[in-house]
Amino acid sequence: MTRIAVLVSGNGTNLQALIDARGEAFPVEIVSVISDRPGVRALGRARAAGIPAQVVAWSEYRDRGLFTKAICEAAEEAGATALVLAGFMRILGAEAIERFPNRILNVHPALLPAFPGAQAVERAIDHGVKVTGVTIHFVDEEVDHGPIIAQEPVPVLPGDTVESLHARLQEVEHRLYPQVIADFASGSLSIEGRTVWRTDR
Numbered sequence: 001m002t003r004i005a006v007l008v009s010g011n012g013t014n015l016q017a018l019i020d021a022r023g024e025a026f027p028v029e030i031v032s033v034i035s036d037r038p039g040v041r042a043l044g045r046a047r048a049a050g051i052p053a054q055v056v057a058w059s060e061y062r063d064r065g066l067f068t069k070a071i072c073e074a075a076e077e078a079g080a081t082a083l084v085l086a087g088f089m090r091i092l093g094a095e096a097i098e099r100f101p102n103r104i105l106n107v108h109p110a111l112l113p114a115f116p117g118a119q120a121v122e123r124a125i126d127h128g129v130k131v132t133g134v135t136i137h138f139v140d141e142e143v144d145h146g147p148i149i150a151q152e153p154v155p156v157l158p159g160d161t162v163e164s165l166h167a168r169l170q171e172v173e174h175r176l177y178p179q180v181i182a183d184f185a186s187g188s189l190s191i192e193g194r195t196v197w198r199t200d201r
């Protein structure tokens with residue numbers, strides 16, 4: 001069993017997909033859910049599933065280094081050996097990458113390297129792209145930049161709004177992220193430079 005801490009900032013539908021994936025084919029234990037904001041829906045989802053949930057409030061730190069240290073300590077105290085970012089809208093500092101090398105995953109609602117950072121769905125629509133998608137990647141020191149593990153395209157349809165497109169992207173996220181985390185947890189992913197291979201065991 002790989003023990004993960006899931007980092008959240010908001011609604012937590014990706015967290016819910018991980019909670020719902022728990023079972024025999026999912027060699028992952030969610031030992032902690034950590035939010036940078038109090039009162040978000042994701043915390044309620046964790047509690048409803050009996051998972052310890054805690055807040056490491058960005059507003060109390062306002063310093064990336066100290067905030068990162070507090071997140072790492074909370075995750076390690078809970079017994080986590082990997083961090084899973086699920087709609088976590090803060091940038092972790094270098095200490096997190098050092099303490100969890102190649103053990104931090106993120107899901108992003110665009111086909112990286114297109115549209116990194118915030119408002120990725122809105123910017124894809126504004127740019128007029130015909131295809132966007134979902135990227136799952138390891139986290140490195142740069143924002144939305146680390147080695148890509150999986151990507152899946154999603155077409156932008158005529159008349160799409162941010163909401164309608166994001167809803168279709170999230171359907172993909174909810175299917176793909178648990179699969180990728182299961183592969184990661186079972187040791188099926190190997191990294192060579194920027195390239196991630198899935199090796200069946």
Ligand code: GAR
Nearest residue numbers: 010011012013014086087107108109
């Ligand atoms: C997800 O769509 C995720 O890809 C995105 O935030 C949403 C969170 O939804 N993450 C980013 O934009 C990170 N740059 P959720 O809270 O319902 O899982």
